[in-house]
Amino acid sequence: MRAFTYAAPTDLSSALARLGAPGTHAVMGGGTDLVNSMKSYIETPADIVDLQGIQELQALDTSGDPVQIGVGVKLVDMLASQPLMQLFPILQDAANVVATPQLRNVGTVGGNLCQRPRCWYFRSVDFNCLRKGGTECYAILGQNQYHAILGGLGCFIVHPSDLAPALIGLGAQAVIGSASGTRSIPLESFFIGPEVDVHRENVLVPGEMLVRIDVPRPAAGQRGVFLKSRGRQTWDFATTAAAVSLVMSAGTCTSARVVLGGVAPVPWRSPDAEAVLQGRSITPAVAAQAAAAAVKLARPMQYNAYKVDQVQVLIQRAILQAAGQGGS
């Protein structure tokens, strides 16, 4: 780990001012990913801005519209918020399957959304991969069982967050702060694929940080489900995941969001799947049709073809559950 300077401001404006100063900064929420990334020299910041003392970032306000979730809210506290869980059961589905209880006790919403990829080539000090400034993605001809089947262009990481697909399914906005003010963008636009920039996973530029997630209050008849598949039933990242949020009215789907996890370098929203559901009554056949639409463009590699089948199953199951057709 490189030597670094460290500050723990207690108000957001000081933090943003420090981030705006010259030099390489990293913001730290729970630190569970940052510290490990520094130990393996993936991150080598000269300065760490520890956000844990900033009350404002830990605010969770479920009273208004939108519901506001500070990036410093720990996953355990998010899960403990009954109003939030009642409004958005899909967030309970997702937050409950992040990592382990120990990590959820420390890890934050912002950290979960901004964590670096879990690709084993990216994480290994022995590979200088494309994302780390090297010249090739080792997954293409290598061990790619956990890699992308969609949206991999040059680099085949999958986005590791469980919260992101669920929040995008809810139509969340990302509020980004910097010394010069804040801006709000759809969370799905917050994440960027390798076709935009292969060295980062989101739009943040130096001096910026994620400060809050805004989630619109649910519409009548809205129901969301997040399903995650993984080898181990705890402490494992998704091999595939599906977040489905439907608004049902008189047996018809009036609005649908389908977002996939574990399959692409970004949380992967599927307009094609959503279009299948829109205006239809939900049946197993319709769910299967939507799932097939979601992977129409999938291009598996040598070891990850199973993901094409697996994610379709999760999409179908999530659609049927979200439509109130139970089962698993």
Place this chain on the structure above:
Amino acid sequence: MPWVKTQVVTEGIVTEVLVETQVPLPVWGPDAQLDIVGQRIPKVDARYRVTGAAQYMFDKQPPGMLWVKAVRSPYPHARITAVDASAALKMPGVIDVIHFQNTDPIAYAPNGHVLNQELSYVGDIAAVVAAEDPRILPDAVRAVNVTYEQLPFVTDLQQAIAMDPATAKQIFPQGVLSQPAVADRGDINAGFAAADVTVEATYLTQVVHHATMEPHGCVAQWINGYELHVWDSTQAAYGLQQAFAKTFQIPDSQVFVWMDFMGGGFGSKTALWRYHVLAALLAQRTGRPVHFINDRREELLDTPHRPMHQQTWRLGATKDGKLTAIEMKSYDVAGAFNGMFTNISAVALQLYSCPNVHTEDTTVFLNLHQLSAMRGPANTEAMVGMEATMDLLASKLNMDPVQLRKLNYATVDQTTNHPYSTKGLMDAYDYVTQAIGWQSNRKTTPGSDPGPKKRGVGIGSQIWSAAGGPPSNAEVAIQADGSVTVRSSVADLGEGPKTILSMVAAEELGVPLAVVNADFGHSDYPWDLGTFGSRVTPSMAPAVRQAAYEAQQEIFTIAASELGVDASQLTCKKGVVYVTSDPSKSIPFAQVAALSSHTIIGVGWRGPNNAAYTTESFGAQAAEVEVDTETGVVTLLNLAAAHDCGRAINPMLVESQIHGGVDMAAGYGRFEEQVVDSRTGIPVTTNLVDYKIETAVDEPVIDAHIVENIDTIANNVGAKGMAEPPTMPTAPAIMNAVYNATGVWVRAMPLSPDRVLAALKAAQPQQSA
């Protein structure tokens, strides 16, 4: 007592040992009246472990100590052309950097020398940096500029099998494939000719790591320039003392190795490894204590592992299910250096009654770190192929798999024709099938559950050398206050020797357990070969018994003069010495001890094994799984495990061993594997997120059952070894259960969702256009 030669089998390795016959003590048979042995007693050192009072190797930090870290090869095969440590040496607190160019060669068994110019795997040690502060070390290691010439390599088994010999010799002087080691019984061709049914299948079992909670490491210090003191996390303090002495060419008596508490070894901490020598060498060069400990990445790159195998099994049987032929051909991956435990033929030769057996074991060299013993080495891997092929045969014969096993039950050791001293496998089958609900939960048509989530059950068995044997030694010292110290170099890895051997000493002496303290793991105490091979209980318990008996004889001699009787008339129970025929004439044990003018020390050792019998442990496990055939996730719902351990000296600790073994192997069966990028030869599973050990959430409900079958032939306490056996049947039981649930064989381990889905897909009938 007379000296005799005796045969000792440890982890399948046969040795002959010259040993003094033991003082004959009455055997603790099934009817023995025992006060302490057999009780469920929590570990005597549990309190220290859970309160943090226990000192592990890492905690030993003598003043002036240096920390070290290795510079490791990023290439699977390379030659160092230059080492420039100047930048590292300028960093604050960096004291020394050693490598092959600035040190004298030190012999090291696996690959020539401790520091080499030619490096054979990723993680191989190129140089070592010593510094006063551990926090500078990662940067200092990166500042050492090593220039490498890359050499040809192979890390993929299939590539190695297909490789032409000329290319192979460029990688390893001996090539990448050995001549097969062949074992035969009977006539294999005649066996298959006599078969009505023949089945064949090939299995891939993967590399798994010991993944000990406590990493490998040691602290080394030279005292007065001539005594080497080492605090280590070792399973064999005595063996390590000898190895250090040999390496540094000093007498054994000048080496002291201590291991008080350990966070897991599982076979990976039985030997002198390179870090031991490097720590002692740097301590010698700098005149300061040196602390060497791996981080997790180093653990997963540069500690040995359970080897990979590609096993092909062929079984022949008559139509009524009698085995006529067992053939096993295996590629056994040694890594870059040869090691023991590559050969997995023992199961084929021993487990089932069969007149015709043929095995071929071909060692394969790859540019990966070497293997070592890992909890039930060889048999754990071989049991996968043996037991899955038995189920394949059962399905072909349309026979219940348990019935097939019982039909081919071996009543004698077919490799020697000696009878087994005890064999409780039949009881184990009966228990686990009952416990798992075999009759109702087994799918007579595999895969017949409707819907995507399908359940099934599977069986696995186990055989393992469990006699133990010499050398094991102990002394029992009676302190002036009547408290008792049991001393031996034997290591308690956490599984409980301090507890059970204290129980044996207390039982024999007739004192309460609370007055006994087991002081183990010091190389200068009476020798013990080491804690491996499931040997400690059957080896050490008789030695401790004898030592306690000898000490008690002295107590009786003193008490006899006080009570005015002959020593032979005395008994000691619950800390009171009394006249056997008149218990009112008595004197407290502690009072007798206080009268002694010298320390009372009883010495005991393990005598010879019974040459007329084979002593093995046996067990069976039954698994119930649910397979989500759409996601490929295998959930292990229930696992019943029944193991024959002879006498259970402490049933709680036997059950604990069963739980530990099952959990380890449930990870082997479903999650764990070393993954190597074969293009670069670099392992990619170098943290515990990517290398997936089983978690508590994934643990099945375990029904741990002891088939207590007191073995009065094996030794005078009636116990057999029990540490490794529970690891063996689990993975094949899972594989067989997955077949029973789905009707599809998944023969590449671990049974991860991608492999399960791929196998299910391959088994689907082709869609017609």
